[in-house]
Amino acid sequence: MVSLVSLVPLPAFADVASGLPQPVLAVGVPLLFAVAYLLVVLEEVTHMRKSKPVIxxxxxxxxxxxxxPPTNVPVHGEAAEAVAASDDATAGDDATASAGTAEATGTEGREGGAFGPSQGAxxxxxxxxxxxxxxxxxRHYLMEYAELFLFLLVAMTYVxxxxxxxxxxxxxxxLVSSGMGYRSLFWATGWIAFFLSPILDNMTTALVTCAALAAVGRESxxxxxxxxxxxxxxxxxxGAFSPFGDITTLMVWQDGKxxxxxxxxxxxxxxxxFIIPAICMHFAVPKGRPPALEGRARFRRGAIGVxxxxxxxxxxVVCMHNFLHLPPVLGMMTGLxxxxxxxxxxxxxxxxYGYVANHGHANGHGNGNGNGEDDDPSITDRDAEDIAPFDSFSLVARAEWDTLLFFFGVTLCVGGLGYIGYLQxxxxxxxxxxxxxxxNIAIGVLSAIVDNIPVMMAVLEMDPAMSEGQWLLVTLTAGVGGSMLSIGSAAxxxxxGQSRGLYTFGKHLVWTPAIALGYAASIAVHFWWNSELFLVHAGK
Incomplete structure (x- = not known):
């Protein structure tokens, strides 16, 4: 982020933060962000959880x-009223007061507010x-984080x-009993993730498939x-080829592009x-097979229902958002x-089913009256475990809180960069x-460093006049560019967090060149495969 913004001449920043001591915000804010992300990168060395520096x-x-405070950001609500009132108070007569009020409220922001503080205050x-x-x-960025937090919390709870x-x-x-080795399992889980992501969304898909992957490869x-x-x-x-596969694709679709x-x-x-990096990684996957299980695993009672x-x-989630235009998080909380x-x-x-809380008093089960008497001698200890109830609140407590708090820090950090005008x-x-x-290609590279959501927001606010092919290009790059770094996407x-130390920033960085090759190839294929769409003007 800092390297890309450094390409912008510093005098141009004066238009965004005029009247400020430029080094304080123009240098201080991105410097704090860069130091925090450096500590995230060095998590394996410092053993400091990634949420701490970004918070x-x-x-x-x-x-x-x-x-x-910047002096020319849009002022809305009570703040705009305060600016107008202060202009009225400093005016000498009605005509001057009217002029002062017009000056304070005449320049409209994106939401119809004034740009302030005005010069007359x-x-x-x-x-x-x-x-x-x-x-x-x-508060606006906290609301954005709250939606992401609750959405992710419910997804983690279901997982x-x-x-x-x-x-x-x-x-x-x-999977193991199918006779597949590690390399076959590598491809099987990859294909499952690729085709499941357009339906669930990329983050939920990654969580679900990672849990299965970790279970299969726990010995490797x-x-x-x-x-x-x-x-x-x-x-x-x-997730890049479906409106529901990623938040950025949803934003582009909702905006009518x-x-x-x-x-x-x-x-x-x-x-x-997907395929090009997978082919490169294929040869590094171990050739062996997972160890055989001692016995066939079986669902606990209620697994099918879950x-x-x-x-x-x-x-x-899909119905509430698509037909009722309600936030997706409301559907997730309803699902919780x-x-x-x-x-x-x-x-x-x-x-x-013969399960009681103190079933261990006898042979692992009882008749429900708590005295340890057996009502079904055929019930084994394993049966008692299979039919055991489960506490939904304990499942919430098992969520990866370091990851959830990391999103808080990232959302507020990136929001600060956007507020002082860097992203725009x-x-x-x-x-x-x-x-x-x-x-549009650079947007994808940027999304590997900074969360792609505020980057796409900045593009949509810019509203450049582009063809459908170019809008598809920025949708593709913003969606898949984050794959180049582990911190570049929600997935x-x-x-x-889900892999608990087995998958880290450094282990992902080893494969960044292969992923970048796939990134470049996908862009080239898009220009060839969708060449006619570059002649079609996009718009609402």
């Missing part, structure tokens, strides 16, 4: 912005209005529930590490993006309620100075 950086960045009023606006911006009900143990058993950490890299690439590539079915024109480029409810949750009610049902009815300025410089194709960050 600290987020607090320091917004503290700097509040101490030295006193220094104290300017500072008050600016800090109120900064507070509104922080934990399926793991606790032995869904992935059964999947591992089926090398296989798990390479397999996770493959899953990140496959999930991001699969592309019709729903036009996204599927990216299927072939996305396929190339999987069914997860499918219902995804359906609820499905799971919690189902866990209550399993707990209440578990006694009917970079997008303007790219499209006006470099041209559409180089800019990669989530897997770093």
């Amino acid at each position: 600290l950086a987020a607090g320091l960045i917004w503290t700097l912005i509040a101490i030295f 006193s220094g104290t009023d300017e500072l008050m209005a600016a800090r109120e606006q900064i507070g509104e911006a922080v 934990n529930a399926m793991d606790e009900r032995r869904v992935f143990d059964v999947l591992r058993d089926r 950490p090398k296989f798990v590490a390479i397999g996770c890299v493959n899953l990140v690439v496959a999930s991001n590539a699969g 592309l019709p729903f079915f036009d996204f599927f024109a990216l299927f072939v480029p996305s396929l190339v993006n 999987m069914f409810l997860f499918g219902c949750t995804i359906t609820t 309620a499905y799971l919690k009610l189902y866990s209550y049902y399993l707990t209440v009815t578990s006694r009917r 300025l970079a997008a303007t410089t790219f499209y006006e100075g470099w041209g559409e194709t180089p800019a 990669g960050v989530a897997l770093m």
